[in-house]
Amino acid sequence: MGRYVARRLLQMIPVFFGTTLLIFLMVYSLPGDPVAGLFGDKGASPSTLAELRHKYGLDQHILKQYWDYITGIVLHFDFGTQFRNDRPVTEVLGDAFPVTIQLAALAFAFELVFGIGLGIIAGLRAGRLADNAILIFTLLIISIPVFVLGFIIKMVFAFQLGWIQPNVSNDQLLSEMIAPAIVLGGLSLAYVARLTRTSMAENLRADYMRTAVAKGLPKRRIIGVHLMRNSMIPVITFLGTDIGALMGGAVVTEGLFNVKGVGGLIYESITRREGSTLVGLVTVLVVVYLVTSLLIDLLYAVLDPRIRYA
C-alpha cells in the first residue's frame, strides 16, 4: 500500500513536465503578440516592443523559454511575471485560488449532500412517485444552461425577493458564495443523483443484499453499510474528477457573480496570450486532478474490500 502511494506520487513528476510543456507549446502557437496588445489601439515604438519582449524572454527560443520557466518554478517557486500589470504570477495565483477553492468546496458540499440524498431516495423508491419527481427535477437542471440558471437565481432571489446579494463583493463573504455555489454545483448534483439512484436500484437486487436480508440484519445496517458502500464506487469516481472541473471550469459562473477566481483568470490569460499565468494555473489544476484521482483509487479499497493495492 505504501509503495503504491509512493509510486503514484512519483508518477506525478513526468505528468507535471508533460502537461506544462504541452500547455506552454500550445500557448506559444496561439496567434498574436501579447506585448503589442498592451498598447491598445495605439502604435507602439518598435524599440519599446523589443525591450519588453526581451524583458519577458519572448525573444528566446521556445524551448529555452520553457527551460527558464521550469527552472524558475522548480528552483525558486517562481512562476514568472504577468505581462499585464507586471505582477508576479505566484501573487496572482495566490489571489485567485483561495476564492476558487472556497467556491468549489461549497459547490462540492452542495452536490454531495443533495445529490447523494436525492439519489438514495430515488433509488430506494425506484419506479414510484418520488423517483419520478426526482427524475424530472434532475432532467430540468441538466437541460438548463448554466448562465440561464444563474440569471434566474439572480433575478428571483436578489432582485425580486432581495434575499441575497446579486454579486460577490471584494470581501468574499461565505453568505455571498452560496448562490454561485448552487449554480456551479447544480449540474453535477443532477449527475450525482442519477448515478446514485441507478447504482442503488441495481444493487438492491444483488445476491449479497438478499443474503443480508435473509440473515435478518436490521434494515439500517443493510442499506447503510452493505448497499451504500457498494453503490458509492461510480459516484465517488464522478465526484473526484468533478473537483477539478469545479475549480477550473467555472468561467461562466464566476463572470455572472463577479467571483475573481481561476476560471476567469484562465479565460483572460488565453485571450491575452499570457503563457506564464496560464501554465501556472493549469499546473496547479493538474496537481489537483492527480491528487484527487489518487485519493479516489485509495477510497475504492476502503469501499470494496476485494480491491487490494500491493
Added chain:
Amino acid sequence: MRGATHAKWAALATAVALAATACGGGDDSGGGGGADGIVSSSWGDPQNPLEPANTNEVQGGKVLSMIFRGLKEYDPKTGEAKDMLAEKIETTDSINFTVTVKDGWTFSNGEKVTAQSFVDAWNYGAALKNNQKNAYFFGYIEGYDKVHPEKGEATADTLSGLKVTGPQTFTVKLTQKFSTFPDTLGYAAYAPLPKAFFDDHAGWLAKPVGNGPYVIDSYSKGSQMELKRWDDYPGDDKAQNGGITLKVYTDNNTAYTDLIAGNLDLVDDVPAAQLKNVSADLGDRYINTPAGIIQTLSFPFYDPAWNKPGQEKLRQGLSMAIDRDQITQTIFQKTRTPAVDWTSPVLGEEGGFKDICGDFCKYDAAEAKKLVAEGGGIPGGTMKISYNADTGSHKEWVDAVCNSINRALGNNTACVGNPIGTFADFRNQVTTQKFDGPFRAGWQMDYPLIQNFLQPLYYTNASSNDGKYSSEEFDKLVDQANAESDIPKAVGLFQQAEEVLRDDMGAIPLWYQNGSAGYSERVGNVTLNPFSVPVYNQITVK
C-alpha cells in the same frame, strides 16, 4: 486493522493534496462603500503598472486623474487646457519654451514639487530602458532619439532638450515648431514625480504617491483601491467627497447589477445589453456624453491593390454606402454619434470640430454605387473588414456596416466581416501589415487638440498610422499648422489638412463614441470629462 491502514494512507494523501493546493490567502479587507461620504465606483484591473508615462487606458487613467495634477489641467466640461501647476509657459519661437512651476505645491508625502520633479519624471518616461508605453509623448523634445532610438542601445540617459534653470523653472527645447505644445501638458504622462518614485520604485508602485486631490489609502491589486481626500491639497479643485473606493468587477454587467442592488454608487460604463433598461432602472441618473473617441475604418495603403490612383472615389463611395444613423440607433442605442469629420465634438468649434466630411459621410446608395464603380470597384470583388471579436461589440457593427454596403451596392458578396480571435492577434496583424482589406481602428485622444486626432494617425509614418496613409500635402499642412503660433490660424490649417484627408478618404470616419455612466441616489453632481473618466473630485454625497 486493514481499514485503519487505508485510512492512514488516505489521510497522508489528503495532507499532500492540501499542501499542494494551499497558496496563501488574498487579503481583501475593505468597506462596502456607504458612510462618511465615500463613493464606491466600478473599476477594471489596470493593464499596466500605475506609472504616469506607462498608463494608456481608462482604468489606470482613473487613478492618475485623482492622484496627479500636471502643469495644465483640462476643464472637465469644455476640455480647455488651463494652468494648474504652471505659473506660466512662455515661448517666442514655438521651439524653446520656458516653464515656471507654481510655488507652494507639494506631493502628499510633503515633498515640494519643483522644476526638477517634472524634468526627472519626463526623463524617466522617455528613456528606452524604462519601457514606458507612452514614451512617444516625449518624442517632440530634443534628444529623444538619443534616449529612445528606434533601433539599438540608448546613447544618453536624459533628454538634452530639458534644462532646469532654477528651483521652479525649466526650459524645453523641441525638435520642430509646435505651437500648441503647452496645451498637451495636461496629459497624465507629463505629471511630476516625487523622489520616492525613483528611490523605492517597488514601494511606490505598491502604493503610488502623487500631488492630486486624493491619496491612496490602500491598494490590493486585482480587487480594490481605496482613495481618501487629501485635506492639505493646495489646488482649488479639492475633493467634494470623503474618498473614492474603486472596486474591480469581472465585467460591466456585474457592476451594473451591483449599482441596481445598491451596492455601488457609480458605474462608468453601462453595458450595451442594459441600455434598454437604463431609463427604467435609473431615470435621470444616467449620463451619456460625447467623449474624445472616434471609430474609423482604415485602409491598407501598403497593399498595391488598395493604393491605386483614382481609388479615392472607391473609398468615398464606401463611406457613402454606410448608413451611420441607422447603425448608431439600432446597434448602439444612440451611445455613438454619426461622424462628420475625423476629430471629435469634444474639441468644440473653436478647437476645430467642423462638418468637413459633408455628403461623403451621408448615406446615399445610388451615389455610393456610382462612385465605387468609378473608383474601379472593390479590389478582388470582395473586401474583408477585419476586427477583433473578443472585446467590445465589434462583430455587431461590422456585420451591420457590411450589410449596409452590400445593400447599397446591390451585391451580397461585396463586404464580409473578418473576425480575429483576440485583440493581441488583431493588433499584431495590424502593426505588421497583414490585412489585405479595411480594418477597424479606434482612437482615444490623449489631449483635446485637433492635432492629436490627425498627426499621430495620418502623418506619413506616424506612430499609429497603421494603414500607412501618406500625402505630401497633408504632411505639409500639418507642419505649417504646428509652426503657426496663432491658435485659430493653426486650427484652420489643421482643418485644411483634414480636407485633404477627406478628398483622399484616407480613412472612413464612422462615429464618435460617447462616455456613459449611471449612479445611485446617494451621490450627485456626477459628470464625465472628455476622456470619459468620471470627474471624481466634484462628486457630492447626500
